[in-house]
Amino acid sequence: MATMTKQQIGSIFAKQGILIAFALFLIAFTFANPKFLSIDNTFSVVRSSAIIGIMALGVTFVVISGNLDLSVGSMMSFSTIVVLDLHDKIGPFLAIPAMFAMTLALGAFIGFLVGYMKLNSLIVTLGMLSAIHGLTLTYSGGQNMDIADKEGTWFSVFGQGTALGIPVPILMFAAVAALLGLLLGKTPFGRKVYAVGGNGTAATFSGIKRARTVFTCYILSAACVATAGLIQASRSMGSQNTVGQGLELEVLAAVILGGASLMGGSGTIFKTVIGVLILGFIQNGLLLMGLQFYVQYVVTWIIIILAVWLDIAAKRGKLLSPIA
Amino acid sequence: MQPGALSSTLRKGAIWGFIVLELIFFSIAGEYLSLSDKAFMDYDNMLLLLKQSAPIGIIAMGMTIVIVNGNIDLSVGAIFAIAAIVLLDSMTWPIFAGLGDWVIPVAWLLALIAGTLLGALNGLIVWKTGVDAFIVTLGAMLGYRGIVFMFNGENPTSHLNWTLVDFAEAEFLGFATATWFLAAVTIAIWFLMTKTVHGRNAYAIGDNREAAVNAGIRVGPHMMINFAIIGFLAALSAVVFYSESGSVNPNDGQLYELWVITAVVLGGTKITGGAGSVIGTLGGVIAIQLLRKGLGHIGADTSTVNLVIGLILIAVLILDRQLNIKSKGALKI
Numbered sequence: 001m002a003t004m005t006k007q008q009i010g011s012i013f014a015k016q017g018i019l020i021a022f023a024l025f026l027i028a029f030t031f032a033n034p035k036f037l038s039i040d041n042t043f044s045v046v047r048s049s050a051i052i053g054i055m056a057l058g059v060t061f062v063v064i065s066g067n068l069d070l071s072v073g074s075m076m077s078f079s080t081i082v083v084l085d086l087h088d089k090i091g092p093f094l095a096i097p098a099m100f101a102m103t104l105a106l107g108a109f110i111g112f113l114v115g116y117m118k119l120n121s122l123i124v125t126l127g128m129l130s131a132i133h134g135l136t137l138t139y140s141g142g143q144n145m146d147i148a149d150k151e152g153t154w155f156s157v158f159g160q161g162t163a164l165g166i167p168v169p170i171l172m173f174a175a176v177a178a179l180l181g182l183l184l185g186k187t188p189f190g191r192k193v194y195a196v197g198g199n200g201t202a203a204t205f206s207g208i209k210r211a212r213t214v215f216t217c218y219i220l221s222a223a224c225v226a227t228a229g230l231i232q233a234s235r236s237m238g239s240q241n242t243v244g245q246g247l248e249l250e251v252l253a254a255v256i257l258g259g260a261s262l263m264g265g266s267g268t269i270f271k272t273v274i275g276v277l278i279l280g281f282i283q284n285g286l287l288l289m290g291l292q293f294y295v296q297y298v299v300t301w302i303i304i305i306l307a308v309w310l311d312i313a314a315k316r317g318k319l320l321s322p323i324a
Numbered sequence: 325m326q327p328g329a330l331s332s333t334l335r336k337g338a339i340w341g342f343i344v345l346e347l348i349f350f351s352i353a354g355e356y357l358s359l360s361d362k363a364f365m366d367y368d369n370m371l372l373l374l375k376q377s378a379p380i381g382i383i384a385m386g387m388t389i390v391i392v393n394g395n396i397d398l399s400v401g402a403i404f405a406i407a408a409i410v411l412l413d414s415m416t417w418p419i420f421a422g423l424g425d426w427v428i429p430v431a432w433l434l435a436l437i438a439g440t441l442l443g444a445l446n447g448l449i450v451w452k453t454g455v456d457a458f459i460v461t462l463g464a465m466l467g468y469r470g471i472v473f474m475f476n477g478e479n480p481t482s483h484l485n486w487t488l489v490d491f492a493e494a495e496f497l498g499f500a501t502a503t504w505f506l507a508a509v510t511i512a513i514w515f516l517m518t519k520t521v522h523g524r525n526a527y528a529i530g531d532n533r534e535a536a537v538n539a540g541i542r543v544g545p546h547m548m549i550n551f552a553i554i555g556f557l558a559a560l561s562a563v564v565f566y567s568e569s570g571s572v573n574p575n576d577g578q579l580y581e582l583w584v585i586t587a588v589v590l591g592g593t594k595i596t597g598g599a600g601s602v603i604g605t606l607g608g609v610i611a612i613q614l615l616r617k618g619l620g621h622i623g624a625d626t627s628t629v630n631l632v633i634g635l636i637l638i639a640v641l642i643l644d645r646q647l648n649i650k651s652k653g654a655l656k657i
Contacts, residue, residue, distance in 0.1 A: 117645070119645060124638055126637065127641075129634070130630045130631075131635050133627075246578070253463070292473070292474070297467055297470025298466075298470035298474070305455060320452055321452055323454060
């Protein structure tokens with residue numbers, strides 16, 4: 001009986017541990033600083049998390065399908081630079097679809113290599129990280145991109161606007177999360193993604209087209225990256241070439257915190273959103289406590305390892321690894 | 325000949341063939357495109373190339389053994405920066421003030437110990453928690469970088485010791501100090517991987533971890549030793565590099581992990597573990613450095629280097645897969 005309860009507690013922690021930790025964490029920070037959970041502060045946290053958050057939603061699909069995507073950071077730099085450049089050349093109405101098309105083409109290329117060519121996703125996206133960075137620099141000639149007439153365009157609405165009193169980036173984050181959450185949780189395609197990531201061989205033998213599923217995941221990821229790039233461009237109305245550098249790691253950190261296994265086959269959109277919010281609130285909470293921004297890196301390090309460790313420990317029923 | 329022997333020979337030699345191709349291409353293209361009168365395959369230029377390969381090359385040797393072992397280390401760039409700070413800062417500590425130039429070996433030792441400990445910490449976490457090395461070192465990459473920033477904010481840490489600079493800029497038998505370090509590390513890791521029990525076990529664990537466990541190999545300590553080795557080598561790389569430059573920015577070493585992994589993969593090491601060689605990695609390091617220098621020589625800018633290296637990495641992967649299909653049977657999904 002005692003072991004039963006222990007296992008039950010273990011499984012509750014394994015399933016909801018990250019939520020419990022998040023709640024405890026919010027309560028603790030609110031006690032330390034009452035401003036922490038005020039509406040203003042919450043909005044500002046979610047708004048600044050939206051860019052990483054939207055990318056994390058796409059990467060969740062890729063990770064569940066059993067692959068990795070390290071190229072999202074430099075891909076976001078690319079889409080930001082492209083949309084800013086095209087804005088002044090062909091106007092925002094054409095610039096946005098053109099930027100989406102170009103970013104999706106990059107996603108399709110990666111999806112083709114990983115899905116149809118069956119190449120190792122870590123190396124492919126590592127190569128693409130470097131290649132897209134080079135592509136961005138070539139495109140911009142190494143210059144910063146700026147919108148010339150910052151006042152006379154409606155382009156700023158995606159990053160700076162509000163609707164119904166809620167900042168637009170938050171609305172977009174929520175909309176993309178809802179859409180992808182439905183796609184992953186309620187459609188045959190979503191089940192295929194889990195099947196391919198859980199056991200690719202079994203999925204293939206049950207008639208699931210592994211290559212096409214993986215390909216679609218990378219397309220979705222690229223679409224999310226393009227959306228994030230749009231918000232970034234619209235928020236700052238100007239950008240450096242390296243705006244997304246290193247974001248791929250924060251994105252992966254959020255996805256991992258949400259409990260998606262890098263082996264594939266597990267994870268949900270909802271949990272990824274929680275992972276994103278945890279990272280955002282930690283960053284904000286530490287800043288409110290008067291600590292420097294880089295303290296969050298150390299805290300993130302500890303939290304990621306603890307989160308994944310406890311998750312694994314709950315599943316195997318032992319705290320320490322059985323490796324000799 | 326065993327089946328697959330041809331493709332494996334091709335794969336082993338491929339990187340050196342690629343280097344020869346690069347040399348020929350840049351020599352010929354340089355004749356027409358280069359702005360300088362110097363030939364690309366100038367002796368001094370090649371010596372400089374070897375020297376510039378050292379920082380990435382030294383770390384890449386450690387990465388080879390870690391990847392062969394079935395793990396990966398993304399935190400090397402951050403360890404590199406921490407070791408550099410320990411090196412430069414410790415020389416100014418008051419307790420060492422009386423040592424004179426003897427502070428140099430002390431500072432070196434402290435930096436190397438710091439790197440080894442940070443690497444070993446990664447290894448210990450991978451061993452004891454069972455969390456994937458990718459996640460552990462991804463976290464460590466953020467955490468160690470945070471420690472770097474906490475040390476001196478966003479300011480550079482600088483200290484020039486001229487004795488040390490003279491040592492780092494010295495040449496022995498025509499080769500720079502850094503080149504000698506790269507050579508020594510290559511030989512040491514080659515010996516470790518091919519001639520010792522630890523090396524053989526590392527291959528066995530990377531190839532099939534369960535089989536290794538069943539064969540009675542203690543997987544954990546081997547992994548931890550390898551992480552300690554790569555931490556040590558990241559620190560050694562920093563020590564060699566910053567002895568000469570004398571100033572470290574908190575962002576230094578960023579993206580090193582990518583360059584290092586690229587070199588290792590170009591050199592023919594299997595990313596999933598179990599196969600690879602230090603000599604191949606040396607080829608990969610030289611090939612990348614040649615590419616950077618060569619593209620610079622014919623007047624291309626850095627953006628092209630990134631583009632070309634990324635595409636070559638993917639091309640190598642495709643080529644490798646094509647060569648492997650026949651030898652392994654195509655039923656791997």
